[in-house]
Amino acid sequence: MLWLVAAALLQVQPEPDSAEKYDKFLFELANTGRFLDARSLADAITKKYPGTKWSERAAPFLKENGVYRVVPIETTGPESNRLDLSFMADGVSVEDRHQAQWEKECDTTIKTFFASEPMKEYRRFFNVYRINVVSKDERINPNSGAQVTALGGREEEDITVDTMECARAARATSSRDDLCFVNVRPAGNTHGKSGYGVAVAGGPRPTRYRVLHAWGHALAGLADETNQLGNRRRRPEEPPEAPNVSASDDPTKVPWKYWIAARLRDEKRAKTVDIIEGAARMEKGAWRPVREDQCVMNQGQEYCPICREALVLAMYTWVRPIETSTDWAVPVKAPAEIKLALVQPSHRLVADWFVEKTGEKKGADAPERDVFLKDGLRMREGHLGPRTGLGPSWKPPAAEKAAGVSRDGGVEAFETSKLGKGRWKVTVVVSDPTDWVAHDPENLLKDTRTWIVDVE
Numbered sequence: 001m002l003w004l005v006a007a008a009l010l011q012v013q014p015e016p017d018s019a020e021k022y023d024k025f026l027f028e029l030a031n032t033g034r035f036l037d038a039r040s041l042a043d044a045i046t047k048k049y050p051g052t053k054w055s056e057r058a059a060p061f062l063k064e065n066g067v068y069r070v071v072p073i074e075t076t077g078p079e080s081n082r083l084d085l086s087f088m089a090d091g092v093s094v095e096d097r098h099q100a101q102w103e104k105e106c107d108t109t110i111k112t113f114f115a116s117e118p119m120k121e122y123r124r125f126f127n128v129y130r131i132n133v134v135s136k137d138e139r140i141n142p143n144s145g146a147q148v149t150a151l152g153g154r155e156e157e158d159i160t161v162d163t164m165e166c167a168r169a170a171r172a173t174s175s176r177d178d179l180c181f182v183n184v185r186p187a188g189n190t191h192g193k194s195g196y197g198v199a200v201a202g203g204p205r206p207t208r209y210r211v212l213h214a215w216g217h218a219l220a221g222l223a224d225e226t227n228q229l230g231n232r233r234r235r236p237e238e239p240p241e242a243p244n245v246s247a248s249d250d251p252t253k254v255p256w257k258y259w260i261a262a263r264l265r266d267e268k269r270a271k272t273v274d275i276i277e278g279a280a281r282m283e284k285g286a287w288r289p290v291r292e293d294q295c296v297m298n299q300g301q302e303y304c305p306i307c308r309e310a311l312v313l314a315m316y317t318w319v320r321p322i323e324t325s326t327d328w329a330v331p332v333k334a335p336a337e338i339k340l341a342l343v344q345p346s347h348r349l350v351a352d353w354f355v356e357k358t359g360e361k362k363g364a365d366a367p368e369r370d371v372f373l374k375d376g377l378r379m380r381e382g383h384l385g386p387r388t389g390l391g392p393s394w395k396p397p398a399a400e401k402a403a404g405v406s407r408d409g410g411v412e413a414f415e416t417s418k419l420g421k422g423r424w425k426v427t428v429v430v431s432d433p434t435d436w437v438a439h440d441p442e443n444l445l446k447d448t449r450t451w452i453v454d455v456e
Contacts, residue, residue, distance in 0.1 A: 019045075019054045026058060030069050033103075035061075035094050035134065038068065064136035065150035067172045068094070073110060073128040077343065083318045083385070084175035088131040090151035090161060091138050091186040099132055102185065105205055106130050109183065112208050113215070118308050118315075118436060122345045125319045129173045131180075139186050153184035158193035159202045166198050177318070179383065181215070191230065194218040197383030212296045216303065220310040221382025225288040225298035227278030239280035240380045243310040244297060246287045249275050255378050256289045256306045258439035269435050273305055309437050313377060316444035318385030319343055321430045323410075325449050332426075334455040335417035342430060344410035351412040351430050356399035358425040358452070377442075389442035397427045404428070416453045424453040 022045050029038040042061035049055045060066050076082060087110060092102045110130070114123050135149035143154065151169065152162030167178040181199045183206060184192070192200030192210070194217035201210040216222035223242035229235055239245045246254040254260065254275055262270035272290050279288035288298070295304035303311065325340035332338060342349050377384070405413040414426060432445040440446075 019049055019052070022048075023054050023057055026061065030061065033069075033096055033100055033132075035068050035096055035099055035132070039094060063134075065147075066134055067131060067150075067169050068099075068134050069132040070172050071130045071132075072173075073130050074123075075127050076124045077127070077323060079127065079175045079177070081318075081320055081323060081343065082127045083125055083179055083315060084127045084129070084170075084173060084177040086129040086131050086170040086173055086175075086180040087183075088133045088151070088166070088169055088180060089183040089185050090133065090153040091135050091140070091149045091184060092133065093136075093138050094134045098138070099134075102183075102204075103130065103132070106183070109181070109206060109211060112211050113181070116208070116212055117302065118312050119215075121347065121434075122312070122315055124344060124346075125315050127175070131169055131172060133169055140184075149186075151182055151184075153182075153187060155184075155187045155190070155202070158191050159184050159187045159200055160193045161198065161200055163196060163198050177385075179219070181211070181218075195221065195381030195383075209296060209301060212301075212303065216297050216307055216311065217381065219382055220307065220314045221377075221379030222297050222307050222310060223280050223380070225279050225290075225295055226281060226292070227283045227286075229281055235282055236280060239282060239286035241378055242280075242380050243378050244289060244295070244304070244306045245279045246275070247285065249277065249287050251275060254287065254289070259289065259305060259309075262438050269305060270438070305436070305438075309439075310377070310379070310382075312434065312436050313440065313444055314379070314382055314384060316389070316432075317377075317387050320387055321349055321432065321445070321447040322428075322449060326451065328449050328451045331423075331452040331454050332416060334419060334453055335415070338414040338416060338426060338428075338451055338453075340412050340428065340430075340449065342410040342412060345432070345434075347434065348406070349410070349430050350433050351404055351406070351428055352396070353402045353404045353414050354397040354399040354427045354429070355402045355419065356397070356425050357422055359423065387444070389440075389444035390446055390448065391443060392441050394443050394446070396429055399425070399427065402426075416455065419453060419455050421455050424455065426451045426453050 026041050038061050042058035045058040046055045087106050089102050092098050133150045137148040141147050141154050151165050154160050161182050166180050170178050170180045179197045184202045185204050187202030189203040192214050194200045194214040199214035199218035201214045223240050223245040239247050243255050251260045259270050259273040263273050272294055275287050277287050279286040289306045290304040292299045294300050323341045323343050326338045427450045430447045
């Protein structure tokens with residue numbers, strides 16, 4: 001009987017058959033890391049209940065390559081206003097001890113990731129998941145023939161993966177961000193081909209350098225700043241379009257021209273920024289912003305100011321600073337308090353309040369713009385989020401400033417009781433004052449709301 005199989009696996013007393021109980025026990029096995037036992041029970045379920053929803057739910061555990069478990073490591077807010085980042089591995093078998101070993105390695109990688117800036121400062125912008133992906137074999141896939149691992153890891157000039165398979169695995173979280181860090185475990189500790197939201201690193205314990213380097217490619221479309229060819233067969237003919245390399249040494253044309261201007265003003269944050277020839281694996285005809293040892297996209301251990309800025313801007317294409325607020329679609333009647341909750345990084349966001357008397361009948365939220373930012377942000381393979389910012393033409397209200405109230409937990413408030421009689425337009429502008437961004441042409445680091453307030 002199927003129940004005897006389940007009883008033996010779970011070490012419980014036999015009871016009458018129940019498809020619901022088998023299903024419950026199946027996921028208990030998977031969620032406690034007993035993947036081989038889960039596969040055995042899934043096989044028994046599909047045989048006893050063919051063509052049913054119970055068989056469908058058990059079927060994924062019979063796949064030689066597939067997702068077996070999703071573990072939320074940290075949830076800071078709703079998927080709609082966060083970067084939902086999944087950590088997973090290719091080339092790890094269904095053996096429980098192999099998966100358990102990878103989980104320890106993965107936890108180390110996550111700690112490394114969030115110990116580094118700017119992710120440390122903006123950790124609240126992320127929901128983090130660990131996904132147990134099972135592979136048929138623990139080896140690199142051959143360049144031709146059948147795929148033997150779940151995520152298609154290969155090693156040629158770079159370590160590569162099947163990005164569509166990675167996206168499918170990431171969607172087991174229910175998010176559609178398709179952002180993931182993939183550890184191709186059987187591969188060597190060499191350069192991974194990362195981009196479009198998928199960061200790739202090889203070896204069972206990717207170094208801090210490999211983790212940050214891959215993420216720079218994946219999220220912000222950063223280019224390699226080295227002038228060394230590495231394991232590539234030939235040099236590129238021209239540098240890619242990216243925030244941190246340039247085909248020109250003209251200080252008015254490099255993507256980081258605003259940082260050059262900041263350096264000319266003797267701003268401390270820009271003191272390392274320059275225009276140096278040799279980048280994008282080219283010795284000539286390509287320029288980078290800092291020395292070799294000053295950026296992880298070259299030979300350093302941290303992001304340079306230009307790369308760090310690109311990452312912050314990219315994160316703000318996913319995250320809107322205002323999380324929730326008092327309903328702005330209907331007039332607010334004084335003395336009600338207007339409140340908003342912010343997505344706070346480690347530093348505090350700034351909320352500026354503006355008030356003016358008005359005869360308008362209703363308020364309006366600042367509209368989201370329908371413009372794709374890839375060209376504006378100069379990202380070639382970065383994975384931008386759906387948010388477009390307030391746009392280059394946005395201006396703060398030409399109205400009287402008023403004082404709000406800042407509270408713990410990222411809550412800002414405005415007391416309408418201090419307004420005089422009549423109808424008022426109350427606007428809040430929230431901004432991130434970070435020194436890490438020298439130029440924000442799309443006003444991504446700002447957010448706004450407007451309410452109509454009636455005071456009797």
